[in-house]
Structures are given as structure tokens and as C-alpha cells.
Amino acid sequence: MTLTKTDVLAWLRNIATVLAENKTYLTELDAAIGDADHGINMDRGFQRVMSQLPTVEDKDIGTILKTTGMALLSSVGGAGGPLYGTFFMRMGMAVAGKEELSPEDVHTMLAAGLDGVMQRGKAEVGDKTMVDTLAPAIRTLGNALTAGHHFDDALDRMVAAAEEGMKSTIPLVARKGRASYLGDRSAGHQDPGATSSYLILAALRDTLKADE
Amino acid sequence: MKKLINKVENVVRESLEGMALAHSDLIRVHFDPTFVYRANAPVANKVAVISGGGSGHEPMHGGFVGVGMLDAACPGEVFTSPTPDQMLEAARTVNSGAGVLYIVKNYTGDVMNFEMAAELAASEGIPVQNILIDDDVAVKDSLYTAGRRGVGTTVLAEKIVGAAAEEGRDLKALADLCRRVNINGRSMGMALTSCTVPAKGSPTFELGDDEMEIGIGIHGEPGRERMPLKSADEITEMLALAIIEDEAYTRTVREFDMEKGTWIEVELTDPPFQPGDNVLAFVNSMGGTPVSELYIVYRKLHEICEKKGLRIVRNLVGAYITSLEMQGVSITLLRMDDEMIRLWDAPVNTPALRWGAGSTAALSQPLA
Ligand SMILES: Nc1ncnc2c1ncn2[C@@H]1O[C@H](COP(=O)(O)OP(=O)(O)O)[C@@H](O)[C@H]1O
Ligand SMILES: [Mg+2]
Numbered sequence: 001m002t003l004t005k006t007d008v009l010a011w012l013r014n015i016a017t018v019l020a021e022n023k024t025y026l027t028e029l030d031a032a033i034g035d036a037d038h039g040i041n042m043d044r045g046f047q048r049v050m051s052q053l054p055t056v057e058d059k060d061i062g063t064i065l066k067t068t069g070m071a072l073l074s075s076v077g078g079a080g081g082p083l084y085g086t087f088f089m090r091m092g093m094a095v096a097g098k099e100e101l102s103p104e105d106v107h108t109m110l111a112a113g114l115d116g117v118m119q120r121g122k123a124e125v126g127d128k129t130m131v132d133t134l135a136p137a138i139r140t141l142g143n144a145l146t147a148g149h150h151f152d153d154a155l156d157r158m159v160a161a162a163e164e165g166m167k168s169t170i171p172l173v174a175r176k177g178r179a180s181y182l183g184d185r186s187a188g189h190q191d192p193g194a195t196s197s198y199l200i201l202a203a204l205r206d207t208l209k210a211d212e
Numbered sequence: 213m214k215k216l217i218n219k220v221e222n223v224v225r226e227s228l229e230g231m232a233l234a235h236s237d238l239i240r241v242h243f244d245p246t247f248v249y250r251a252n253a254p255v256a257n258k259v260a261v262i263s264g265g266g267s268g269h270e271p272m273h274g275g276f277v278g279v280g281m282l283d284a285a286c287p288g289e290v291f292t293s294p295t296p297d298q299m300l301e302a303a304r305t306v307n308s309g310a311g312v313l314y315i316v317k318n319y320t321g322d323v324m325n326f327e328m329a330a331e332l333a334a335s336e337g338i339p340v341q342n343i344l345i346d347d348d349v350a351v352k353d354s355l356y357t358a359g360r361r362g363v364g365t366t367v368l369a370e371k372i373v374g375a376a377a378e379e380g381r382d383l384k385a386l387a388d389l390c391r392r393v394n395i396n397g398r399s400m401g402m403a404l405t406s407c408t409v410p411a412k413g414s415p416t417f418e419l420g421d422d423e424m425e426i427g428i429g430i431h432g433e434p435g436r437e438r439m440p441l442k443s444a445d446e447i448t449e450m451l452a453l454a455i456i457e458d459e460a461y462t463r464t465v466r467e468f469d470m471e472k473g474t475w476i477e478v479e480l481t482d483p484p485f486q487p488g489d490n491v492l493a494f495v496n497s498m499g500g501t502p503v504s505e506l507y508i509v510y511r512k513l514h515e516i517c518e519k520k521g522l523r524i525v526r527n528l529v530g531a532y533i534t535s536l537e538m539q540g541v542s543i544t545l546l547r548m549d550d551e552m553i554r555l556w557d558a559p560v561n562t563p564a565l566r567w568g569a570g571s572t573a574a575l576s577q578p579l580a
Contacts, residue, residue, distance in 0.1 A: 027412060035292075035416065037289070037292050040292075075295065077288045078288075082296070
């Protein structure tokens with residue numbers, strides 16, 4: 001089982017749909033511990049991505065993902081813009097020139113994206129950010145593949161870890177980003193960025209499931 | 213939501229279009245990517261001073277573009293930092309060759325977007341430096357937070373550094389001056405009401421009629437502490453003492469090393485206020501508080517400064533860095549040396565700040 005270029009395009013479209021559906025939800029989460037714009041920003045960003053996809057649809061996966069990153073960088077703003085922009089651009093660089101990705105390629109790609117996010121934002125697991133979703137999820141995917149699990153199964157495990165990571169942010173006190181200004185008052189709320197990261201990873205699994 | 217707008221999506225654009233029409237002698241507005249720039253940019257031999265941030269803080273920053281202050285301002289969506297393509301295109305437009313100083317308020321989003329812009333500008337051969345403003349004493353520590361937010365001192369830094377740029381100072385000197393203003397300025401704000409981001413349509417937080425929020429930033433984000441409403445004098449005392457009694461504040465910030473082309477960590481310390489200091493006292497409306505109430509705050513602030521041995525040598529009272537229609541106030545105290553006072557007094561001609569400006573043409577001549 002592989003991730004084809006068609007799958008990648010479908011993944012991006014799915015992300016756009018899911019983020020549009022969750023625009024209010026993500027914004028409400030951000031209202032509690034941030035500035036009430038995360039859903040609006042992400043939705044605007046993926047609308048821009050959708051408008052630019054037609055220009056790169058016949059290019060390789062690397063170019064498609066790099067273009068996605070550039071579109072996010074120039075349309076999302078806030079903390080989400082540079083972080084998700086970097087995430088997709090680094091993923092694109094990791095799979096430059098490819099038309100199809102093996103399960104291992106998918107892991108390498110996601111890990112490169114996470115690296116970029118951590119370099120730019122300097123957040124660690126436990127800081128109550130998107131890293132709390134991405135890091136354990138991508139590590140779980142890598143471990144599952146190494147252990148010989150089927151790609152399908154490995155993706156399910158990745159999404160389960162992503163969900164757990166997302167929920168792990170609820171009791172945490174934020175140490176990075178806008179939510180950190182609330183001190184202890186940030187505890188008890190789920191992090192908006194951790195939630196959008198979960199939706200993005202879940203969309204990847206759902207895209208492949210729908211494909212079968 | 214009750215607002216004087218047409219369509220939610222067009223709020224930022226239509227406001228900028230109106231501003232361009234109202235101040236066509238001073239500024240131009242570029243769209244896609246969006247930035248406000250000085251009408252006669254680039255000014256030969258002058259370092260360009262650029263700032264930017266989310267919209268909703270008007271008149272900051274677009275209202276400070278003009279002679280003796282900013283060369284360009286990049287407005288984001290409401291309360292959302294602008295993007296690197298705006299900052300890069302603004303730099304290309306106003307750079308005379310002498311380089312660009314980005315003045316950046318310390319919010320994670322602003323910092324990361326401006327860092328990416330600086331990397332892009334540097335890769336095009338534009339000399340560039342990013343200096344952070346982080347003056348909000350409501351944020352106690354820098355270890356477990358993203359560090360102090362950039363608030364009121366930003367306005368003062370843009371004026372003072374803008375005046376020095378107008379005199380023909382080079383990029384390094386301006387970066388040093390901007391850093392100096394930042395470490396000598398401290399602010400704290402409070403809110404009586406929340407505010408409504410147009411795209412969201414409902415208030416960011418709920419505040420009871422008998423409550424107030426102390427230690428807010430400028431994005432309608434809840435502050436550090438919610439407490440029963442107090443009198444203007446008590447509120448002023450709370451804010452002023454938090455500023456005046458704040459101890460030395462040390463943190464590491466990232467600055468761009470132009471020679472190496474990489475980011476370096478710089479440790480900075482804000483020295484505490486001392487009796488005998490000369491200060492600029494800035495009383496700022498969060499947007500919805502009337503000027504009359506600002507003067508009630510100023511009256512008490514003046515008394516407290518006197519008691520603490522601080523000499524108010526300059527002041528600024530009004531709405532300059534706002535959170536949409538929020539009611540509330542912020543206080544900024546800036547310790548001033550003689551050079552900063554002289555630069556504060558220098559002519560300025562922008563949509564929102566204007567004094568001593570006789571002839572615009574004469575002022576735009578770079579000094580030899
Ligand atoms: N330094 C950081 N590293 C990683 N993620 C971060 C960092 N700072 C903030 N975030 C993520 O960004 C999210 C907020 O995004 P968004 O609302 O778009 O930006 P802003 O806070 O500028 O309004 C947070 O929920 C958090 O997950
Ligand atoms: Mg936000």
C-alpha cells in the first residue's frame with residue numbers, strides 16, 4: 001500500500017473540508033486560552049491552498065506540499081502560519097520529486113515536518129502546543145512500521161496517539177505561545193493547535209481508508 | 213454583534229482604503245500583499261523602519277507611517293500577525309539600500325513571521341535587523357511563558373527610532389537605540405469590557421458588570437487576574453506600582469547576526485526604575501475608554517510618580533495602541549535620557565501623531 005499523488009491531493013482537500021467544518025470549534029478553543037482566531041486562520045489558509053492546487057496538480061508530491069506550505073505561510077498569519085507553513089514545506093522537501101510514497105516515506109516526510117515545527121517554535125512535548133499531538137503520533141507511526149504492522153494499522157495507531165496527545169494538552173499549563181500568558185488558567189482547556197494537528201493527521205488516515 | 217462595518221471579510225481592506233484616501237499626502241497602501249508605506253519612499257540614504265502586527269490596534273501601526281516615524285507597516289487580519297510576504301514586499305518597496313529595521317512586538321506569531329521575513333530579505337541582500345519590544349510587566353517570568361508581550365513601549369520606540377532614522381543614523385545605531393528604548397520601557401494594562409473580533413462575532417471573553425481584568429495584552433485575550441471593579445485611583449495605583457516596583461527583568465531574545473546570516477541569542481536586562489529617573493508617562497485607551505477618564509488616570513499617575521521620585525518630563529495621553537472597542541487603559545513608563553527626549557521632540561508627521569512638522573519636503577532630505 002502506498003500514498004499516491006492522487007491520495008496527497010485528496011488529503012489536502014479533506015483537510016480543507018475538515019478545517020472548514022471545525023472552524024468555529026477551533027476558534028472557540030482559541031477563545032478560551034488564546035485570541036479566538038485559530039479556526040478562522042486555518043480555514044482561510046486552506047482555502048488559499050485549494051485555490052492554488054490546480055496550478056501544481058500535475059507536479060510531483062514534493063512540489064504540491066511545498067506549494068501548500070508557501071500558501072499557508074502567506075495566508076494564515078499568527079503562530080499557526082509559520083508553523084504549519086514550515087510543516088508542509090519541510091514535508092515537501094523530504095519527498096522532493098516523488099510521485100508515490102511508501103509507508104516509510106510517509107513517516108520520513110511527517111518526521112521532517114515535525115522537525116521544522118520544533119526548530120521554528122522551540123516547543124517541546126508538554127508545552128501545550130501542536131507538538132503534543134504531532135510528536136507522539138509520528139513516533140508511533142514510525143514504531144508501528146518498524147514493528148511490521150500493516151500501513152493501515154500503523155495509521156490507525158498514529159491517529160490514536162494523536163488523539164491521546166491532543167487530549168493530553170487539557171490539564172497542561174501552557175509554556176509556549178499566547179496561552180502561556182494565562183499561567184495556571186490555561187489548564188483545563190484543550191490546545192487549539194494540538195486539535196488542528198489531530199484533524200490533519202486523522203484526515204490522512206481517512207483519505208487512505210476511503211481509497212480502499 | 214453591532215459594528216459599523218459592511219462585510220466582515222472586508223473590514224481590514226476597506227479601513228485601509230479609507231485611510232489611504234484620507235492621508236494621501238503622507239501614505240500609500242499596497243494590496244496583495246498588504247502594507248502601508250510612506251508616500252515618498254524610499255527616502256535616499258535612510259534606513260527604513262518597518263513594523264507590523266494584527267489589525268484592531270489602530271492607529272498602531274499604519275497610523276504611524278510618515279515623516280519621522282515608520283516607513284512601512286504591515287497589517288494582518290484582526291488580531292492576527294501579518295505574514296512574511298507582506299513584510300518582505302514592504303522591505304523591497306521602502307529600502308533605499310541603507311537597510312531595514314523591523315520593530316517586532318513579542319508575540320509568538322509576530323516573532324516567527326518576522327523571523328522568516330528577515331531570512332528572506334537577507335537572502336535578497338537587504339541589510340536587515342529585527343528588534344523585539346517586550347515590555348508588559350503583567351507577564352512575570354520569561355522561562356515558563358513566551359516572554360513579556362510587546363505593548364505601549366512599541367509606540368514610543370517607533371517614534372524615537374523613526375526620528376533617529378530621519379537624521380540618517382545607520383542600521384546598527386538604530387538597532388542599538390531601539391533595544392535601549394525597549395529595556396527602559398514598562399507597561400501594564402487592564403480591561404473593563406471585552407471586545408468582539410468581527411470575524412468571530414461575539415466577545416472574546418465575558419466580563420461581569422462588576423468585574424475587571426488586570427494584566428491584559430492587546431488582543432482581547434483574558435489577563436492574569438479577574439477581580440471586582442475598583443475606582444480609577446485604585447486601578448491606576450495597581451498598574452503604576454506594578455511598573456515602578458518591577459525588578460530587573462532578564463531574558464534571552466533572538467536577533468539576526470547580519471555577518472553570519474544566522475540567529476543569535478542575546479541576553480537583555482531591563483533595569484528597575486530609580487528615584488530621580490526622567491520618564492515619559494503614556495496613558496493609553498484600549499479603544500473604548502473616553503479621554504476624560506484617561507485624564508483621571510493621568511492625574512493619579514502624576515501623583516504616584518511624584519511620590520516615587522520619578523520626574524515626568526514628557527507625556528502622551530490618548531488612544532494609540534488599542535484592542536478594537538475594548539474599554540480599559542494601559543500605562544507605560546519610559547525612562548528617558550537626553551537623546552531620547554530630543555528624538556521624542558523631533559518633528560513627526562503621520563496620520564496619528566503629528567508635531568513640529570513644518571515642511572515635509574525639507575524633512576525628507578537625508579542629512580549628510
Ligand atoms: N512555539 C510554538 N511551537 C509550536 N506550536 C505553537 C507555538 N506557539 C503556539 N503554538 C501553537 O499555535 C496555536 C495557536 O495558533 P494561532 O491561534 O493560529 O496563532 P496565534 O496564537 O498567534 O493567534 C497554539 O494552540 C499552539 O498549538
Ligand atoms: Mg490564536
